[in-house]
Amino acid sequence: MSFSYDTKSELCRIEPEDSCCKKAECYGLLLCAKSFSLSSITLMTEHARVARRAAQFTAQITGAIVDVRTAVSYHRSSYTLTVTQESQRQKVLSEFGYSGQEISLRINHSNLENDCCKAAFLRGVFLSCGTVTDPNKDYHLEFILPFMNLAKDVMAILRDGMDFHPALVNRKGYFVVYIKGGDRIADLLALLGAGSAAMELMQVRMLKEVRNNVNRKTNFETANIDKTVSASVRQVEAIEKIRDTVGLANLPQELRETAELRLEYPELSLRELGQLFQTPVSRSGVNHRLRRLVEEAENLK
Ligand SMILES: [Zn+2]
Incomplete structure (x- = not known):
């Protein structure tokens, strides 16, 4: 499995300590999913645990009836979480302070009650729309968001008192917030709660550095010979x-x-x-x- 997939598996093993954080993570999962409005609340993922976690949290926090469907195509499975009834969608939206008629989807900060909730919210956002590249290839982590203002809000949270230096790019009609750099990504993974993934990234980084030093030294010695x-x-x-x-x-x-x-x-x-x-x-x-x-x-x- 990919580094991103394993990171998400690790995050799905976390049991939020406080109910405020569980709500914040649930909010991140739904807000940054495929759709979050009165006409549709849909989260699509290739990760069974993410789908299960989102369904469980949504039911616990909002009391809404959620539906999870599995689609198996020839090389992979995908999972779609939906809130099928409008009355249930109304319930979910009002729980997080939305009418469902918003012209522009923004982060409602009243859902991030305490300082502890910020990390939980970002964990939800990452599970919902994030990926992290295998550190052997590149140091790159991104969130793919459907709306510009939402992307800007996510970026503002990543900037608020933290050193992640997120950037924004438009890709095929989506708004991609991304972070570069081994240290920053390891720090963010640790903040989200993926300590093992952060450690693995640091190890790859160290090995790469040692290998580069050895190469440099060998080149130097060859030149001398x-x-x-x-x-x-x-x-x-x-x-x-x-x-x-x-x-x-x-x-x-x-x-x-x-x-x-x-x-x-x-x-x-x-x-x-x-x-x-x-x-x-x-x-x-x-x-x-x-x-x-x-x-x-x-x-x-
Ligand atoms: Zn909290």
């Missing part, structure tokens, strides 16, 4: 030129030893090469002698 090899090739060419013209025997003792060792061990680093001298020579000492050999060879031209 390339540099060593190409320097060694130049040195060996120079030494062979001297050998074939003036002869190594005519070099000063220290340069002759350096030349012979380099010819024998072209793959060694300067430090390693320095260890092989009769009297060990430092890295910079070896470097100095090899440079003299290269200059010597250049003077032969």
